[in-house]
Amino acid sequence: MPHLHAQLDPQARHDLAVAVVDAKTRKDLTWQDLADGTGLSVVFVTAALLGQHALPADAARTVAERLGLDDDAERLLQTVPLRGSIPDGIPTDPTLYRFHEMLQVYGTTLKALVHEQFGDGIISAVNFRLDIQKVDDPEGGSRAVITLDGKYLPAKPF
Numbered sequence: 001m002p003h004l005h006a007q008l009d010p011q012a013r014h015d016l017a018v019a020v021v022d023a024k025t026r027k028d029l030t031w032q033d034l035a036d037g038t039g040l041s042v043v044f045v046t047a048a049l050l051g052q053h054a055l056p057a058d059a060a061r062t063v064a065e066r067l068g069l070d071d072d073a074e075r076l077l078q079t080v081p082l083r084g085s086i087p088d089g090i091p092t093d094p095t096l097y098r099f100h101e102m103l104q105v106y107g108t109t110l111k112a113l114v115h116e117q118f119g120d121g122i123i124s125a126v127n128f129r130l131d132i133q134k135v136d137d138p139e140g141g142s143r144a145v146i147t148l149d150g151k152y153l154p155a156k157p158f
Contacts, residue, residue: 004054007079013051016076020049023067038062043130054080120155127151 007013024034035045038059048055049063055077064074091097114123129149137143 002057005079007076007081010051010082012076013081016073017049017051019069019073020067023069027067029066034063034066041129041131043132048077050085051081052083052085054078114152118152118154121153122155123148123150124153125150
């Protein structure tokens with residue numbers, strides 16, 4: 001069984017993400033097209049292709065073939081990246097800023113409710129699922145329903 005390797009150069013994964021988006025655009029593929037056949041969720045595959053997760057070998061091969069990426073890129077997709085996709089603190093992109101704003105407004109509320117309902121601990125971003133759905137708004141237009149589903153990990157005194 002091959003070993004799992006850590007990627008220590010964030011620029012390498014960033015450059016690969018740029019190449020992925022370019023190939024995806026040139027081939028007119030969706031993120032769902034790239035996730036199909038990998039056995040993984042579209043959210044996980046998208047995050048991996050944008051440099052935030054390692055892909056299992058079979059999934060990396062499937063995606064690399066669809067995008068026309070070489071063996072080096074396929075191998076890099078399998079490395080554990082240095083995570084974090086928002087450098088410099090507060091994001092300036094309007095979509096990302098709105099998530100920041102949501103945490104600014106509701107972060108302390110979420111913290112208070114997590115601790116009241118679960119106790120002292122955290123919600124894992126490792127043992128985690130994320131889903132996004134577009135639903136019709138009864139008042140017109142669309143709504144984004146985003147589900148963050150993380151395992152609760154209690155703090156343990158030592």
